[in-house]
Amino acid sequence: MATDVLPPSAQPDGRANGADAEREVIISVRDLVVGFGDKLIMNGLDLDVYRGEILGFVGASGTGKSVLTRTILGLVPKRRGTIEVFGQNVDELDGPGRKAMERRWGVLFQQGALFSSLSVRQNVQVPMREHLKLSDELMDELALLKLELVGLKPEVADRFPSELSGGMIKRVALARALSLDPEIVFLDEPTSGLDPIGAQDFDELISTLQKTLGLTVFMVTHDLGSLYSACDRIAALGDGKVIAAGPIETMLKSDHPWLRSYFHGERARHMTGEAAAGR
Numbered sequence: 001m002a003t004d005v006l007p008p009s010a011q012p013d014g015r016a017n018g019a020d021a022e023r024e025v026i027i028s029v030r031d032l033v034v035g036f037g038d039k040l041i042m043n044g045l046d047l048d049v050y051r052g053e054i055l056g057f058v059g060a061s062g063t064g065k066s067v068l069t070r071t072i073l074g075l076v077p078k079r080r081g082t083i084e085v086f087g088q089n090v091d092e093l094d095g096p097g098r099k100a101m102e103r104r105w106g107v108l109f110q111q112g113a114l115f116s117s118l119s120v121r122q123n124v125q126v127p128m129r130e131h132l133k134l135s136d137e138l139m140d141e142l143a144l145l146k147l148e149l150v151g152l153k154p155e156v157a158d159r160f161p162s163e164l165s166g167g168m169i170k171r172v173a174l175a176r177a178l179s180l181d182p183e184i185v186f187l188d189e190p191t192s193g194l195d196p197i198g199a200q201d202f203d204e205l206i207s208t209l210q211k212t213l214g215l216t217v218f219m220v221t222h223d224l225g226s227l228y229s230a231c232d233r234i235a236a237l238g239d240g241k242v243i244a245a246g247p248i249e250t251m252l253k254s255d256h257p258w259l260r261s262y263f264h265g266e267r268a269r270h271m272t273g274e275a276a277a278g279r
């Protein structure tokens with residue numbers, strides 16, 4: 001990794017430095033070690049996520065992007081290290097503290113992960129039922145508002161996931177992630193399975209929501225289009241660590257072999273052609 005190509009504000013291992021040190025860090029991960037059996041997935045990983053940014057998280061398949069997301073969310077145990085979210089060490093939270101934190105983030109898991117036996121309205125209301133005590137009428141109104149926010153018409157509310165297109169499933173899953181007006185949303189490959197137009201529309205929706213709601217977005221993605229068009233910053237995972245972090249220009253200048261082939265390979269050249277043509 002050629003650190004000399006990084007601007008002063010970019011730190012190869014993902015920690016705040018230079019100009020970025022002035023920004024509010026909303027997620028701070030330090031010296032994280034996560035493993036399954038004798039296989040280490042994270043090995044001393046550091047990462048900062050700033051309030052209000054869209055951070056794209058990339059890395060070869062199987063490097064641990066989903067595992068990192070799930071570890072931050074407290075769904076995978078860590079062996080070592082600290083994770084602070086909103087300035088609070090997640091290990092030091094008691095039950096109510098943990099619940100309060102969960103209300104401040106929303107999650108869109110890979111494949112959308114809607115409950116197939118629940119209608120769209122009921123899916124969007126799942127976090128409300130878990131965290132809030134509201135009347136059914138109010139929850140119905142809120143569900144329609146969330147659907148409108150992600151560009152879906154009210155009549156979609158009574159459909160079931162099997163009656164939706166892939167793009168609509170992603171939008172419903174996003175509406176559910178936004179159900180409790182979170183400050184951060186975690187999106188795990190939100191555009192996978194969408195055609196390029198659908199993916200572009202989704203990226204635009206994320207960018208609009210980030211601007212209008214002041215959201216912070218942590219987005220695991222393989223989609224070069226999303227990295228170019230939606231992300232403010234990118235962090236790349238490799239060998240259990242963040243191998244580079246910074247804006248797209250930093251990634252493009254990196255000498256790291258994986259980053260070179262990812263950002264300058266055949267698919268990337270095709271992509272840059274598409275970007276020049278609108279995506």
Ligand SMILES: Nc1ncnc2c1ncn2[C@@H]1O[C@H](COP(=O)(O)OP(=O)(O)OP(=O)(O)O)[C@@H](O)[C@H]1O
Nearest residue numbers: 036041059060061062063064065066067068220222
């Ligand atoms: N619960 C688990 N038990 C054992 N191994 C696991 C578990 N969860 C994930 N892994 C392993 O951890 C590694 C990282 O998986 P992860 O899903 O985070 O990769 P990823 O970078 O998100 O991949 P992709 O881009 O293909 O989605 C993989 O080798 C996976 O098999």
